[in-house]
Amino acid sequence: MKPVKEILILTPTPNEHRSVKAHVGRAGFDKIKCTVVECGPGKINAAFKAAEELSTRRDEDVVLIGAGTAGSLTKELRAGQVIASRAALISDWRMEDGDEVKVSPYGWFDYREPAPEQVAKMTLECRDPLMAAFFDRLPSAQWRLGRLLTSDAFVAGQKRKLELGRIFGCLACDMESGAFGYVAEKLSPRPWANFRVVADTLDDALDDYFAMERDMTEILGRQLVEALNILDRLL
Numbered sequence: 001m002k003p004v005k006e007i008l009i010l011t012p013t014p015n016e017h018r019s020v021k022a023h024v025g026r027a028g029f030d031k032i033k034c035t036v037v038e039c040g041p042g043k044i045n046a047a048f049k050a051a052e053e054l055s056t057r058r059d060e061d062v063v064l065i066g067a068g069t070a071g072s073l074t075k076e077l078r079a080g081q082v083i084a085s086r087a088a089l090i091s092d093w094r095m096e097d098g099d100e101v102k103v104s105p106y107g108w109f110d111y112r113e114p115a116p117e118q119v120a121k122m123t124l125e126c127r128d129p130l131m132a133a134f135f136d137r138l139p140s141a142q143w144r145l146g147r148l149l150t151s152d153a154f155v156a157g158q159k160r161k162l163e164l165g166r167i168f169g170c171l172a173c174d175m176e177s178g179a180f181g182y183v184a185e186k187l188s189p190r191p192w193a194n195f196r197v198v199a200d201t202l203d204d205a206l207d208d209y210f211a212m213e214r215d216m217t218e219i220l221g222r223q224l225v226e227a228l229n230i231l232d233r234l235l
Contacts, residue, residue, distance in 0.1 A: 004031045004032070005032050005033070006034075006063070007063050007065055008062050009037070009067050009224075010049060010053070010064065010066050011067050012041045012175065017037075018217075024228070029232045046176035047183050050064060063191045065194070066180040069196060070199065071174070072200065072201045073162065073164055074171055078198065080197065082195060082198075082224075083194075085148045087147040087148070088123075088149070088180075089148075090150045090178035114167070126181070126184070126192050137230050147169055147170045148171065148196060149165075149173045149174075197216045197219050197223075199213055
């Protein structure tokens with residue numbers, strides 16, 4: 001049977017790419033074809049690679065999925081939990097008049113608390129019916145569903161993480177999810193989602209993240225295949 005959809009999976013780092021590609025490569029799907037691509041870390045790398053890959057697939061039926069690690073912004077998340085998200089924000093964007101995206105000068109990110117209506121304007125959300133049905137079928141005992149916050153300049157401290165989670169209503173932070181969402185939502189409209197495994201909790205420092213990354217990406221790879229099997233059966 002010919003696949004009816006291509007799942008383009010973008011992974012930021014070599015460890016994330018290696019694990020996701022290995023697990024997806026061993027899986028067998030009936031209606032989807034998976035392509036796993038390493039994009040490099042950070043929202044600029046993520047946006048460029050997503051735009052490049054989607055531009056070569058203009059007439060194809062493609063779903064963009066970002067897959068990688070994340071840092072918790074809430075006390076409830078533990079290391080190894082996987083977040084499934086179809087909503088993301090980029091915290092260092094500035095929205096003017098609800099339409100224009102203004103990017104602060106690199107390295108001078110302003111984390112002052114925005115008004116609720118500004119947060120709503122900053123939120124990217126995939127409302128594709130297939131993705132909504134897909135997320136409805138993800139077992140709640142295995143997945144945490146919620147929003148992700150993206151920036152190139154997070155501070156690894158419990159107080160700051162809790163503050164960012166409260167301000168933006170997000171479960172975790174990373175450096176790419178919002179960029180994937182922006183390209184797939186605004187520049188080359190396609191269904192999209194992000195899957196992120198928690199590699200550092202509120203009490204962990206960045207050194208802990210690097211020590212845990214390999215083990216956490218193994219968990220991500222296994223659970224991502226389980227999610228893709230659900231999507232495959234849904235088609």
